Amino acid sequence: MDEAPIISVRGLVTRFGKHTVHDGLDLDVRQGEIIGIVGGSGTGKSVLLRAVVGLLKPVEGQITVFGENVRDTSAEDYRRLRRRWGVMFQDGALFSSLNVQQNVEAPMREQLALSPETRAALAAIKVRMVGLPEDALQKMPSELSGGMRKRAGFARAIALDPEIVFLDEPTAGLDPIGAAAFDTLIAQLRRALGLTVFLVTHDLDSLHAICDRIAVLAEGRVLATGTMSEMQNVDHPWVQAYFKGPRARAALAQKETI
Amino acid sequence: MNTRGSRPADNTTAPQMNFVDGVLVLEGDFLIGSVEGLLAQHGQAETIDLSGVTRLDTAGAWAVVTLERRIQDAGGTPKITGATSLQSDLIETLRQNMPETDIPVAPKKSVADRLEQVGRSTVSAFQKTMAIVGFLGRVVATVAGLIVRPGRIRWTAIVHHMQQVGLNAVPIVSLMAFLIGVVLAFQGAAQLRQFGAEVFVVDLIAISILRELGILLTAIIVAGRSGSAFTAAIGSMKMREEIDAMRTLGLDPVEVLVVPRVIALTIMLPVLGIIANFAGLFGGALMSWIELGVSPGVFQSRLVSNTGVEHLFVGLIKAPFFALIIAIVGCFEGMQVKGNAESLGHLTSTSVVLAIFLVIAADALFSIFFAVLGI
Ligand SMILES: Nc1ncnc2c1ncn2[C@@H]1O[C@H](COP(=O)(O)OP(=O)(O)OP(=O)(O)O)[C@@H](O)[C@H]1O
Ligand SMILES: [Mg+2]
Numbered sequence: 001m002d003e004a005p006i007i008s009v010r011g012l013v014t015r016f017g018k019h020t021v022h023d024g025l026d027l028d029v030r031q032g033e034i035i036g037i038v039g040g041s042g043t044g045k046s047v048l049l050r051a052v053v054g055l056l057k058p059v060e061g062q063i064t065v066f067g068e069n070v071r072d073t074s075a076e077d078y079r080r081l082r083r084r085w086g087v088m089f090q091d092g093a094l095f096s097s098l099n100v101q102q103n104v105e106a107p108m109r110e111q112l113a114l115s116p117e118t119r120a121a122l123a124a125i126k127v128r129m130v131g132l133p134e135d136a137l138q139k140m141p142s143e144l145s146g147g148m149r150k151r152a153g154f155a156r157a158i159a160l161d162p163e164i165v166f167l168d169e170p171t172a173g174l175d176p177i178g179a180a181a182f183d184t185l186i187a188q189l190r191r192a193l194g195l196t197v198f199l200v201t202h203d204l205d206s207l208h209a210i211c212d213r214i215a216v217l218a219e220g221r222v223l224a225t226g227t228m229s230e231m232q233n234v235d236h237p238w239v240q241a242y243f244k245g246p247r248a249r250a251a252l253a254q255k256e257t258i
Numbered sequence: 259m260n261t262r263g264s265r266p267a268d269n270t271t272a273p274q275m276n277f278v279d280g281v282l283v284l285e286g287d288f289l290i291g292s293v294e295g296l297l298a299q300h301g302q303a304e305t306i307d308l309s310g311v312t313r314l315d316t317a318g319a320w321a322v323v324t325l326e327r328r329i330q331d332a333g334g335t336p337k338i339t340g341a342t343s344l345q346s347d348l349i350e351t352l353r354q355n356m357p358e359t360d361i362p363v364a365p366k367k368s369v370a371d372r373l374e375q376v377g378r379s380t381v382s383a384f385q386k387t388m389a390i391v392g393f394l395g396r397v398v399a400t401v402a403g404l405i406v407r408p409g410r411i412r413w414t415a416i417v418h419h420m421q422q423v424g425l426n427a428v429p430i431v432s433l434m435a436f437l438i439g440v441v442l443a444f445q446g447a448a449q450l451r452q453f454g455a456e457v458f459v460v461d462l463i464a465i466s467i468l469r470e471l472g473i474l475l476t477a478i479i480v481a482g483r484s485g486s487a488f489t490a491a492i493g494s495m496k497m498r499e500e501i502d503a504m505r506t507l508g509l510d511p512v513e514v515l516v517v518p519r520v521i522a523l524t525i526m527l528p529v530l531g532i533i534a535n536f537a538g539l540f541g542g543a544l545m546s547w548i549e550l551g552v553s554p555g556v557f558q559s560r561l562v563s564n565t566g567v568e569h570l571f572v573g574l575i576k577a578p579f580f581a582l583i584i585a586i587v588g589c590f591e592g593m594q595v596k597g598n599a600e601s602l603g604h605l606t607s608t609s610v611v612l613a614i615f616l617v618i619a620a621d622a623l624f625s626i627f628f629a630v631l632g633i
Contacts, residue, residue, distance in 0.1 A: 140597075
């Protein structure tokens, strides 16, 4: 695939006070792929995600999404750009004063002039697509379990049929069956909607099951990118420990028996 | 490879829908912003032809499935032709996920609903009163338990809150009282000068500040400042499940969070009241001097000879009661917070309004009480 990358990050530097999180980070995401971003806790995966979607101003560096610069864009362009992606934050970040249906309708309400009936019908479909029961529609976020909140957050992220979805640890805190179902869901929706998925995760099973490529974050940069099997051969202690540790072997073994 | 191809955001072709010889022909881009209007059209067809559809998203597929359902409802057997495999996958996904029933849209409110609302608020106001009294009882019981076992009293927390609600409030409280003294002297002077009774301004200032205004206005400021802070602090702990965590560790939230705040405020509000009294008298004296030429010496001697010390006590005796009201209401509302941010904001403002209202109501009761006693 020699198309221009859909997301391209060049020389990204982010800093909080004196603490440098990213130091000259480069990353390309190709259209239609599921890229898994891995790295130890605190290596700046969530910060990278926030920088790419324009929530955080980097100190230096170029970030382009759909070929447009995220940083130096007019408010109007940024709004148009934002319509083309959906974000699911680490804790779901549902609006706590709205029920699930209203949460999923929120982006439609903001961006489009749809009738309440159409909005409700589309929201109901999205909620079912992410595998929530219909009676979840009227529930408040505080009445949902952690896994259900994540699904509802995902439904909100795909409410406008975005071209890219950013997911921050969607399977963390889910039971293994729920996590596997979520993986299947992501892969299925990717196929059905033609999504590009930017997936921050620690979940080795997710990486095996659905990621086309993996990017490893460490020492403020992307240490390596490649497929799961290519990761086995990267010569770096952290990468070795991560992809050859007991959990990785278990995940690999499981995959081979399937 | 993308169902919609790579699309620049607003370069779309409007979707079209035509009935041609019993075939429903769809053409153009079927995207979320544009499909809605099409569904208003009705006609006769059994086959839906998608070969002219350039782009299709979930909403577009939803429209197709809705049309398909309509044909079914009219007794026909719908058939879809001309869809690419990606498009038919998406349509199949939608078919599986269409809700069976219509999703209710929030209905309008009728008069009966509003009446019901009034009834519900009345009952809940009553229940809330009972709950606050119950909460007060729990706090008193906990304090009694602590008196038996003084080792469990959290001195650090108490001192911390004393600084927060007391020391840190000194500047605002004294400024407020000073200005009240100034205003009283100014207004009093304007009236009393007409009778040549300027010197009575001292009695006016002293009695109104010592008896009523000093402590009442201090309580109102503290309710706005510390009552809201109590609600917000306890409420956000409740929201982040910290209170539940405390319970699982065998800590009693009333003992750990509520009692230190109640004790700190009960100690500090009388102190703030005294400070307010001094500041108010000072402001009044200053203004009397400037405006009426009542020298500080005259002010002082008249104050001492004419104003009974009972006025000071009548004022100060109210302070611990006001403090109890503010602290109990603030902590109670904090404990009522449910898991969402809106309820926190709502309850914080409720807490301030309720505390101020109850303080003023209590002040009125005290006035009647002292009048009956003849103090
Ligand atoms: N708002 C902030 N202010 C100051 N420092 C921050 C802020 N947000 C993140 N950081 C710091 O940036 C670093 C990266 O944080 P980030 O949240 O991206 O980690 P992460 O890779 O997502 O970790 P995890 O896997 O635990 O979610 C951390 O050291 C964190 O302390
Ligand atoms: Mg993170």
